[in-house]
Amino acid sequence: MSCGGVGVEIAFIGAGCNRIVNNVSWGACDLVAFGAQNAVAIFCPKTARILTTLPGHKASVNCTHWLPSNKFAFKAKQLERHFLLSGDADGAINLWEVSLSDRKWRRVLQVPQPHKKGVTCISGIMVSQTDAMFASTSSDGTVNVWEVILPSTVEGDCKLSCLDSLFVGLKPxxxxxxxxxxxxxGHIVLAIGGLDNKVHLYCGERTGKFVHACELKGHTDWIRSLDFSLPICTDDGTHSLLLVSSSQDKGIRIWKMALRSSLPNSNGTYRKEEISLASYIKGPVLVAGSFSYQISLESLLIGHEDWVYSVEWQPPSTDSAEGIDYHQPQSILSASMDKTMMIWQPERTTGIWMNVVTVGELSHCALGFYGGHWSPNGDSILAHGYGGSFHLWKNVGVNFDNWQPQKVPSGHHAAVTDIAWARSGEYLLSVSHDQTTRIFAPWKNEACLSDGDSWHEIARPQVHGHDINCVTVIQGKGNHRFVSGADEKVARVFEAPLSFLKTLSHATSQKSSAEDLQVDVQILGANMSALGLSQKPIYVQAAYDTPDRTGNDGLDTLETIPDAVPVVLTEPPIEEQLAWHTLWPESHKLYGHGNELFSLCCDHGGKLVASSCKAQSAMVAEIWVWQVGSWKAVGRLQSHSLTVTQMEFSHDDNLLLAVSRDRQFSVFSIKRTGTDEISYQLLARQEAHKRIIWACSWNPFGNEFATGSRDKTVKIWTVGKESVKLLITLPPFGSSVTALSWIGLDRQSNNGFLAVGMENGLIELWSLSIRRTEDGSIALPSVPSVTATLVRQLDPFMCHVSSVHRLAWRNSEKSRNCRSMQLASCGADHCVIVFEVNVD
Known part of the structure; x- marks a missing residue:
């Protein structure tokens, strides 16, 4: 089969948000940007899908800011191109451009003179349609102010000039x-807040230097967030500006800056417009050139019970079609570590600011919100939390407020270490150093989007107390089961409860297979233990018999935490349901390894599981083989002297391949001698590469396998009767090879694709064709028996931005028969990606 064109599209990206304040920005383009490790991820709130991850940062992304931001959405209705600023933990700031019509992205520039330490906040304003200003703070004690002239033509250059660099002291x-x-x-005001509990106001002109104008005192702890309203002009001709500030002292303050007069000494003119009842505390006077502004404390908002991490004015709405006149709503959104977001508005009669909406109060496992943001039209609010999760509420009321939770993208908030497809490919299982196991699946019966199935996280079967390193799905018949291995010496076996089986039947719209299983399953769900290590089953009968029990199956109540309520989901779940109510019970623990678990694999018949752990000696580097069902250790395979990094059974289950940090691979023959016995023999061990071997994969149609190494090479080998021979070495790659996955396309011509993932995050697809002689053995050495062709280098905007940890082709019969396949990948950038691969 000749490989014509190979088309690759993204079907799904799952990623969690970096746990840091100022990381999220909702732009006038109605897209949300956030940092996911080194990537800048973009999601569309309307479809709850992550659209892309932008490569370009070498360190973790700390903050993002749209130009124009949601504050200037009223000016941006005609804009075809929008811009995004992102700052990272090394001090670098990138400027990106997106074209809304075709969703094409490009990195326009990297801001020169980067900060010496991590960027903590970026904030910008649109001065005109093509002229913007932005400022950035850093823990190096400086604030830089920039002017950027946005290009008027497609692919045009941005002109960037530094207006000022302010040293603000040792307290960042x-x-x-x-x-x-x-x-x-014509003057610009810059408000800065931080560790010295004061709001510092700087004043400057459009073109130049900023001078320290005054300080606003009142907060008693760090200032975490500041936001100016747009200028307000009231009916009596007075001009003012409002600034809202929030702090770790749990309070929010609103400051009013009222224009006094163009001449500082004409006291008579501003007397009458100066004082209203609301401005009850006079503050300093801010002088800007020949103008001066009286600052007063407008209001103090008390209501949150913990640090208030963000405050934001509701974006203005336009009063005219041209988008010139705007109405600034008197409405503030605040987000706090007390797990709530609040909307504050002044009472119509008294003008006293009140809390009018509160959302949140999440389950006990959520540790509060790091930020809250308005949608450009003000009908939705988005929070991001400690668990890397998003929480979105939309006001669906017609004549009254009715804020309801909405679907959002979700994913891991630490490196994703391993993935595995379900037996028939119905879902994808992933594990991560964020100590969770998650299940992602296409939800079939949802109102389908035009571009295929809508993927969602449908369960979080394991929430653990250790970083999870590896997982394998048990492929045989029976209920859905998996084994996971973490930074502990125990492998744990999990079995799907009834609530998940019913949820899966809703998601896949395949009632029959799930119903067959449901008859036998007596476990409804699972509860977490206090230390977060074991998950105890909740039985169907117990759930129905004692709905109001207070204890937890007779355990000491001090050691229990609130009972999970296993739920059958009839539509894709939101974070509050996932975090607690979709756990799977643990059925077995596998003891034997001497160190933290590192890799796992299951054979295709579902009879055996192999496991390995981190090792510095031959004794500890043993591969343990477990009998599925009885979970007896039936083999301890010795061959390597350092950690076995990956293992895989051949497709006839007769051979087990292992690769290791010791630069060698091993091939074992496995024979099943009785009901729960096996015999095994080391067929071959060979030093195959110059550096660590990270990955291996078998040819689905034969006894050939691929190995990939830190030495930037991929080698194809064949297992003969007595030895293993090298068939071909692919041309050197641009980076360490960290993941491989081989899929068969055509058994008769023995064709297949090898997916290669690298340490730099990029993925390539290679076509491998293996010619055999009549008797099925490999052709004579004089004839090249393997043809390898690079068919596709995936676009960097589709790939990971740091090391690819695992690649896995979807093992569904459907993909074998047609020219459409799905490839899943996971990486250090917190992302799980599913690619749709189409062969012409």
Whole structure:
């Protein structure tokens, strides 16, 4: 079969948000940007899908900011191109451009003179359609202010100029906001807040230096967030600007800056417009050129019970079709570590600011919100939390407020270490150093989007107390089961409860197979133990008999945490359901290894599981083989002297391949001698590469396998009767090879694709064709028996931005028969990606 064109599209990206304040930005383009490790991830709130991950940062992304931001959405209705700023933990700031019509991205530039330490906040304003200003803070004690002239043509250049660099002292600043001063004065005000508990106001002109104008005192702890309203012009002609600040002292303050007069000494003119009942505390006077502004404390908002990490004014709405006049709503959104977001508005009659909406109060396992953001039209609010999760509420009421939770993308918030497809490919299982196991699946009966199935996280079967390193799905018949291995010496076996089986039948719309299983399954769900290590079953009968029990199956109540309520999901779940109510019970623990578990695999018949652990000696580097069902250890295979990094059974289950840090591979023959006995023999061990071997994969149609190494090579080998021979070495790759997966396309011509993942995050697809002689053995050495062709280098904007940890082709019969396949990958950038691969 000749490989014509190979088309690759992204079917799904799952990723969690970095646990850091200022990481999320919702732009006027109605897209949300956030940092996921080194990547800048973009998601569309309307479809709850992550669209892309932008490569370009060498360190973890700390903050993002759209130009124009949601504050300027009223000006941006006609804009075809939007821009995004992102800052990372090394101090670098990138500027990106997106074209809304075709969703094409490009990195326009990297801001010169990067900060010496991590960027903590970026904030910008649109001065005109093509002119923007932004400021950035860093833990190096500086604040830089930039002007950027956006290009007027497609692919045009941005002009960037540094207006000022302010040294703000040894106590770093972590919050920023910029605004144009009211009254057409041509002056810009910059508010900075941080560790010294004060709000510092700097004043400057459009073109140049900023001077320290005054300080606002009142907060008693770090200032975490600042946001200016747009200039407000009231009916009596007074011009003012409002600034809201929030702090770790749990309080929120609103400051009013009222234009006094163009001449500082004409006291008579501003007396009458100066004081209202609301402005009850006079503050300092801010002088900008020949203009001065009286600052007063407008209001103090008390209601949160923990640090208030973010405050944001509701974006203005336009009063005219041209988008010139705008109405600034008197409405503030705050997000706190007390697990709530609140909307504050002044009462109509008294003008006193009140909390009018509260959302949140999440389950006990959520540790609060790091930030809250308005949608551009003000009808939705988004929070991001400690667990890397998003929480979105939309106001669906017509004549009254009715805020309801909405679907959002989800994913891991630490490196994803391993993935495995379900037996028939119905779902994808992933494990991570964020100590969770997650299940992602296409939800069939949802109102389908035009571009295929809508993928969602449908369960979180394991929430653990250790980082999880490896997983394997047990492939045989019977209930859905998997084994996971973490930074502990025990492998744990999990079995799907009834609630998951019913959820899966809703997701896949395949009632029959799930119903067959459900008859036998007596476990409804699982509860977590206090230390977060074991998950205890909740039985169907017990759940129905004692719905109001207070204890937890007779355990000491001090050691228990609130009972999970296993739920059958009829539509894709939101974070609050996933985090607690979709656990699977643990059925067995496998003891034997001397160190933390590192890799796992299961044979295709579902009879055996092999496991390995981190090792520095031959004794500890043993591969243990377990009998599925009885879970007896039936083999201890010795061959390697350092950690076995990956193992895989051949497709006839007669051979087990292992690769190791000691640069060698081993091939064992496995024979099943009785009901629960096996005999095994080391067929071959060979030093195959110059560096660590990270990955291996068998040819689905024969006894050939591939190995991939840190030495940037991939080699194809064949297992003969007595020895293993090298068939071909692929041309050197640009980076260490960290993941491999081989799929068969055509058994008659012995064709297949080998997916190669690298340490730099990139993925390549190679076509491998193996010619055999009549008797099925490999052709004579004089004839090249393997033809390898590079068929596709995946676009960097589709790939991972750091090391690929695992690749896995979807093992469904459907993909074998047609020219459409799915490839899953996971990486150190917190992402799980599913690619749709189409062969012409």
């Amino acid at each position: 600043m972590v919050a920023l906001s910029l605004a144009e001063l009211p009254g057409n004065t």
